Amino acid sequence: MDLTPTPSQTVGPYLHLGLTDRESVSRIAGDGVKGERVWLTFRVLDGEGSPVPDAMIELWQADSEGNYVLPGGPDAADRAAFGGFGRLATAEDGSCTFETIRPGCVPGPGETLQAPHINVSILGRGILKRLSTRLYFAENPANAADPVLGLVPESRRTTLFAKSDPARTGYWNFEVRLRGEGETVFFDV
Amino acid sequence: MSDSLIHKGKHPTGAVVAYRRHEAGTQPGYLYPAYRATRLRAPSQPLILLPHTLSETTGPVFEHSDIRSSDQDLTIQHAGEPLGERIIVRGRIVDGNGRAVSNSLIEIWQANAAGRYAHVRDNHPAPLDPNFTGTGRTLTDEDGFYSFVTIKPGAYPWRNHDNAWRPAHIHFSLFGPAFVTRLITQMYFPGDPLFAYDPILQSIPDERARQRLISKFDLETTEPEWALGYRFDIVLRGREATPFES
Numbered sequence: 001m002d003l004t005p006t007p008s009q010t011v012g013p014y015l016h017l018g019l020t021d022r023e024s025v026s027r028i029a030g031d032g033v034k035g036e037r038v039w040l041t042f043r044v045l046d047g048e049g050s051p052v053p054d055a056m057i058e059l060w061q062a063d064s065e066g067n068y069v070l071p072g073g074p075d076a077a078d079r080a081a082f083g084g085f086g087r088l089a090t091a092e093d094g095s096c097t098f099e100t101i102r103p104g105c106v107p108g109p110g111e112t113l114q115a116p117h118i119n120v121s122i123l124g125r126g127i128l129k130r131l132s133t134r135l136y137f138a139e140n141p142a143n144a145a146d147p148v149l150g151l152v153p154e155s156r157r158t159t160l161f162a163k164s165d166p167a168r169t170g171y172w173n174f175e176v177r178l179r180g181e182g183e184t185v186f187f188d189v
Numbered sequence: 190m191s192d193s194l195i196h197k198g199k200h201p202t203g204a205v206v207a208y209r210r211h212e213a214g215t216q217p218g219y220l221y222p223a224y225r226a227t228r229l230r231a232p233s234q235p236l237i238l239l240p241h242t243l244s245e246t247t248g249p250v251f252e253h254s255d256i257r258s259s260d261q262d263l264t265i266q267h268a269g270e271p272l273g274e275r276i277i278v279r280g281r282i283v284d285g286n287g288r289a290v291s292n293s294l295i296e297i298w299q300a301n302a303a304g305r306y307a308h309v310r311d312n313h314p315a316p317l318d319p320n321f322t323g324t325g326r327t328l329t330d331e332d333g334f335y336s337f338v339t340i341k342p343g344a345y346p347w348r349n350h351d352n353a354w355r356p357a358h359i360h361f362s363l364f365g366p367a368f369v370t371r372l373i374t375q376m377y378f379p380g381d382p383l384f385a386y387d388p389i390l391q392s393i394p395d396e397r398a399r400q401r402l403i404s405k406f407d408l409e410t411t412e413p414e415w416a417l418g419y420r421f422d423i424v425l426r427g428r429e430a431t432p433f434e435s
Contacts, residue, residue, distance in 0.1 A: 003285050005211060005216075005285055005425060005427075006374055006401055006402070006425070007216050007217060007374060007393045007399070007402060008373060009217070009389055009402070010389060014298065014308040014360075015360075017322070017324055018298025018325075019298070022296065047229035047230065047233075058371075060244070060248060068243060069247075069250055070247060071292075084249060085249035106242065106244055107243060109204075109240055119368050121371060126224070126227050126228075126229070126230035128218070128221060128227060128231075129219070130371060130373065132239075148239065148242075151238075152237055178231070179232055179233050183232060183233060186237070187237050187239040188236035188237065188239060189241070189245055189368065
């Protein structure tokens with residue numbers, strides 16, 4: 001058998017039917033989950049700066065102590081309160097909002113620690129294979145020593161920072177610019 | 190190195206066993222101008238190569254409680270039977286090392302037999318089928334096998350170019366064990382005359398790689414007096430042989 005991985009194809013315009021209508025997860029952390037509660041608003045824009053109304057965002061994050069949920073790890077009840085996974089379709093204005101807790105630091109290569117971050121997938125019509133990026137929290141001192149941010153040219157690093165909403169405590173905005181001016185940094189994972 | 194390293198979660202040095210990278214040509218790129226929607230949605234800057242950390246080698250966990258009993262049979266989700274040709278789609282999910290991907294979530298969605306999606310934004314003037322939604326999900330078994338009962342989807346027109354039609358297909362979404370094994374793809378049916386005209390399939394440069402999205406008629410899966418069977422195996426990325434340190 002040929003063990004070359006199967007090729008990717010676009011999720012297409014009707015992704016809602018199979019994915020987000022069946023299971024959307026806007027609340028990654030339920031009641032009582034330890035950590036600083038945050039609301040993350042993503043906004044997806046195309047190469048002309050127009051909102052992308054038919055994309056899907058998936059998130060994968062560690063808990064407030066920097067631990068990822070692992071198979072056979074926490075029991076079902078704990079996993080229901082915090083599974084680390086989020087998934088939402090974008091609305092007409094290209095946006096969607098998740099409620100979660102700010103993740104802790106996760107070990108990086110060598111002896112390093114990674115700054116708190118959330119792993120982001122962007123899927124949609126016109127996207128032939130998943131786009132991956134990371135959300136970091138702006139103005140967090142830990143960002144300066146993050147080994148992954150260190151790989152990104154400084155001029156583009158700010159595209160990975162969610163910015164806190166001055167009007168609403170705990171609310172953060174993250175713009176995903178797919179192409180063109182201010183293009184978000186995407187990772188080859 | 191064994192998976193036990195991973196399942197312990199944190200390793201003191203943060204060392205993880207990385208996943209292998211794709212070979213050139215076996216996956217589509219982002220910009221493929223013949224598929225028009227990529228022109229405004231494909232990044233123009235090169236991607237930044239990310240060494241794998243725990244963030245990449247872990248991933249969401251799903252279990253049997255996430256599946257309903259009718260999720261595996263798309264023909265029993267309504268009061269009556271859907272119209273069209275009943276089929277069984279069966280296959281095995283393995284990783285790039287040939288190991289079964291067990292207890293892993295698969296989600297599918299598709300058009301009905303007339304080529305219409307039960308989706309508010311699909312305005313193709315073909316009939317909806319009140320007995321067909323076109324959504325399924327399942328977990329692979331211990332050996333990585335899955336199966337669905339459904340109906341064969343129809344081809345449908347789209348506005349990408351003049352007289353553009355998508356070959357009949359079923360959308361597949363898979364997670365595998367890690368953030369980096371996430372895969373969304375489409376399964377096609379053997380012998381479809383539309384392959385050569387479809388920029389979505391043709392966006393994969395390598396002909397052999399394209400062929401791997403085409404299911405095979407399978408007499409073994411076919412059930413007498415009831416339904417034709419198609420076999421669709423999927424390979425997710427596998428790990429490197431040795432722990433990755435940097």
